[in-house]
Amino acid sequence: MTTRRALLGSLGGFCLAPGAVAQPASRSVRVAAIDWAAAESLLALGIEPVAVANTGLYRQWSTEPALPPTVADLGMPEEPNLERLLELRPDLILVSGWQVALRQTLARIAPVQIFSVFESNRTPLSNALAKMRALAREFGVEEVGAAFESRLEHGFEQSRKRLQATRRPAVLLAVLLTDGMRITIYGKGSLLGDVLDRLGLENAWTGAMPVFGRITIGIERLLELPDFWLLYMDQGHRTQVALQRLRANSIWRALPAVAAARVRPIAAVWPFAGAPTALRFAGIVTDRMSGGGAGHG
Structure with a gap:
């Protein structure tokens, strides 16, 4: 069984700056969503994430858009399964604002973006739509987002x-x-x-x-x-x-x-x-x- 300490040590070859941001060009890019708001936004844009935190509970709370059965489970959002995430080799990881403490660790696997709905500058729905538009631009699916x-x-x-x-x-x-x-x-x-x-x-x-x-x-x-x-x-x-x-x-x-x-x-x-x-x-x-x-x- 790989220990957490050993796993973190093995991530050295994947180390990226904590502030690094991926620039995905198509919906074929592999995205892991630790945050559920990000996960459902990806699905609404026609982009299937490779992994989502606690998929069983997610399916109970978020029934539409439906989460495909092929999406991997990353365990609890407070402490996602790093070994599984490393195996999946995502190109981008999306986390919520409250999960920002995970950013430095996760950035050693892949670039990390914050998908934060609750920010003081706008209402939550406005924030959610703004983040969704940003994803649509990055993935080149602006028409899907507009629809x-x-x-x-x-x-x-x-x-x-x-x-x-x-x-x-x-x-x-x-x-x-x-x-x-x-x-x-x-x-x-x-x-x-x-x-x-x-x-x-x-x-x-x-x-x-x-x-x-x-x-x-x-x-x-x-x-x-x-x-x-x-x-x-x-x-x-x-x-x-x-x-x-x-x-x-x-x-x-x-x-x-x-x-x-x-x-x-x-x-x-x-x-x-x-x-x-x-x-x-x-x-x-x-x-x-x-x-x-x-x-x-």
Whole structure:
């Protein structure tokens, strides 16, 4: 078994400057994506990555575009399998901003680029689209990238038209926690919050948000908010446990949204993803708020 120390030592022949950037000329270039937003963006551009971190979990969260079965699994994104990556001999490795600590090590295998969705200079969706355009230019598939953006804009436009048919209260996007006392919500600064903005929907949470645009709060704070719909991401068994405990909570039962059956499950998406997930999430929200399914509060 090759040890991590021995493997790092063997990478000397592949050493490149940490800031080196590849200039791929065609979609035949072999790209490894440690970051999932980068992986789905490549797929949307018609470029199949040779490897992605934790492919099993990726397929659970990101169903479209589908990840081909031939894509190699690099293990956990926090500590990708360097031996497997070396065997695959990629020409380029894409990582997220939060994975920047890996850059120096990975750059000894292949040039590394940062695919960061969460930067302070723009909204997450704008960042994701800008990074996707850059990839399209590097791979010479600008027309594919432009076609995707047209589909994105058309999808948002169609969703807005459907939602404008009926006046709706603000929306709270949430993940229910299993303690039955807290929820995690997504607001300004999150990719999911950006989607609400593009759909013309008001986010019920207007308070301060930390990095990544999500915050965990006690459900008692929901009593302070004006009328809203609560859309929670269904994470299977964890969500069922949370709902069971919430239904026994008098504060939860006192929420107007719960009493009016405006609490609805939606398909879970990876909240730190890119533009393809934003497009899919827009459809999920629109379907649910246009009458797709009954409340489950």
